[in-house]
Amino acid sequence: MNKKLRFNTLSIHGGQEPDKAYGAVMPPIYQTSTFAQAAPGEHQGYEYSRSGNPTRAALERSLASIESGNYGLAFASGLAAMDAVIKLLEPGDEVLSTNDLYGGSYRLFRKIFEPLGIRFTFTGMQDADALESMVNEKTRLIWVETPTNPMMNVIDIAAIAKLAKARNIMLAVDNTFATPYIQQPLELGADIVMHSATKYLGGHSDVVVGALVVRDPKLAERLYFIQNASGAVCGPMDSYLVLRGIKTLHLRMQRHCENGEAIAHFLAGHPAIEKVYWPGFPTHPNHEVALAQMKAFGGMISFIPKGGTYERAVEIVKKLEVFTLAESLGGVESLVGHPASMTHASIPKEEREKSGVTDALIRLSVGIEDIEDLKEDLEQALA
Numbered sequence: 001m002n003k004k005l006r007f008n009t010l011s012i013h014g015g016q017e018p019d020k021a022y023g024a025v026m027p028p029i030y031q032t033s034t035f036a037q038a039a040p041g042e043h044q045g046y047e048y049s050r051s052g053n054p055t056r057a058a059l060e061r062s063l064a065s066i067e068s069g070n071y072g073l074a075f076a077s078g079l080a081a082m083d084a085v086i087k088l089l090e091p092g093d094e095v096l097s098t099n100d101l102y103g104g105s106y107r108l109f110r111k112i113f114e115p116l117g118i119r120f121t122f123t124g125m126q127d128a129d130a131l132e133s134m135v136n137e138k139t140r141l142i143w144v145e146t147p148t149n150p151m152m153n154v155i156d157i158a159a160i161a162k163l164a165k166a167r168n169i170m171l172a173v174d175n176t177f178a179t180p181y182i183q184q185p186l187e188l189g190a191d192i193v194m195h196s197a198t199k200y201l202g203g204h205s206d207v208v209v210g211a212l213v214v215r216d217p218k219l220a221e222r223l224y225f226i227q228n229a230s231g232a233v234c235g236p237m238d239s240y241l242v243l244r245g246i247k248t249l250h251l252r253m254q255r256h257c258e259n260g261e262a263i264a265h266f267l268a269g270h271p272a273i274e275k276v277y278w279p280g281f282p283t284h285p286n287h288e289v290a291l292a293q294m295k296a297f298g299g300m301i302s303f304i305p306k307g308g309t310y311e312r313a314v315e316i317v318k319k320l321e322v323f324t325l326a327e328s329l330g331g332v333e334s335l336v337g338h339p340a341s342m343t344h345a346s347i348p349k350e351e352r353e354k355s356g357v358t359d360a361l362i363r364l365s366v367g368i369e370d371i372e373d374l375k376e377d378l379e380q381a382l383a
């Protein structure tokens with residue numbers, strides 16, 4: 001298909017072709033570690049499944065397609081994908097990162113790569129102009145998560161891309177919360193888009209996979225080299241599950257966004273709630289940027305109950321029944337999390353509290369169940 005297709009069509013067909021062996025419409029799960037060669041080096045495009053596998057390749061083409069990129073790479077997890085990006089750097093290089101980000105991303109930067117000589121500075125990036133004074137000649141990469149996990153800050157990708165480009169700094173955007181249904185960072189000037197495909201792309205909480213998408217062939221070549229040389233690839237079955245998830249991404253996201261909006265308003269109007277973090281509110285400090293760069297506001301919401309204590313937060317998350325208390329997000333089912341003790345426990349208390357991740361904060365991943373059941377569940381838990 002050469003015609004320029006729209007997003008909903010690309011979710012289903014982007015980068016896909018009937019299988020070469022029998023014309024299977026859905027990509028077969030090539031559950032094999034290796035491929036027969038007629039003579040050394042004489043094969044049909046695949047030699048060994050770490051280097052390449054047809055099911056993973058189908059996923060990688062789909063990823064490139066839905067993120068408006070040229071090259072997709074699939075990894076064993078979101079963190080494995082990030083690990084590959086940081087391996088583009090050398091000791092002495094510096095990274096400027098958002099200060100509000102997934103706890104595991106922070107841990108990877110601080111505990112794995114900092115001891116190897118890469119320097120990380122964490123800062124709020126809502127004011128893109130303020131970054132100007134923070135970059136120097138050693139800054140090689142700006143790492144942006146938007147919306148941020150779990151405070152739902154929104155960062156102006158185009159503004160940061162402009163600053164990065166002018167100084168020859170790479171810009172990587174973790175697009176896990178938004179998905180390409182909502183925003184496409186490469187279109188806004190980013191060099192690398194990253195996903196925990198474990199979340200909305202997979203969409204069914206049944207797989208752990210990571211992804212990168214880029215446009216530049218040289219950058220792609222280096223990342224493919226790292227992917228193969230470091231070896232943190234996902235298996236064929238996991239590739240298939242994400243590929244299958246992507247086929248309904250647009251439908252699921254539409255409902256996640258509708259339900260998310262309804263729950264955000266429900267919480268904002270509830271007498272037991274102190275504060276709700278959701279970029280769709282006109283009062284959200286980055287609402288204008290969100291309106292400009294996001295098609296909708298997603299299914300992630302954080303809030304603080306009145307009383308603002310750890311005990312009150314724990315009481316609420318334990319009482320919820322339709323919302324399951326669990327790590328992760330982005331599946332069809334609604335989840336609730338307590339960032340301070342779960343997803344962000346690896347960030348020191350003083351650090352995380354600086355960005356707003358207090359002991360009372362609760363995070364919701366609003367699923368695609370019946371909205372009335374979700375509201376009633378929250379109502380009984382907050383009573």
Ligand code: P1T
Pocket residue numbers: 077078079080102104105145149174176177195196197198208209210327328329337343
């Ligand atoms: O879990 P993994 O697939 O390795 O992805 C890590 C990751 C990266 N970036 C963001 C924004 C994420 O949210 C995550 C994983 N997050 C959770 C498990 C969570 O509950 O927030």
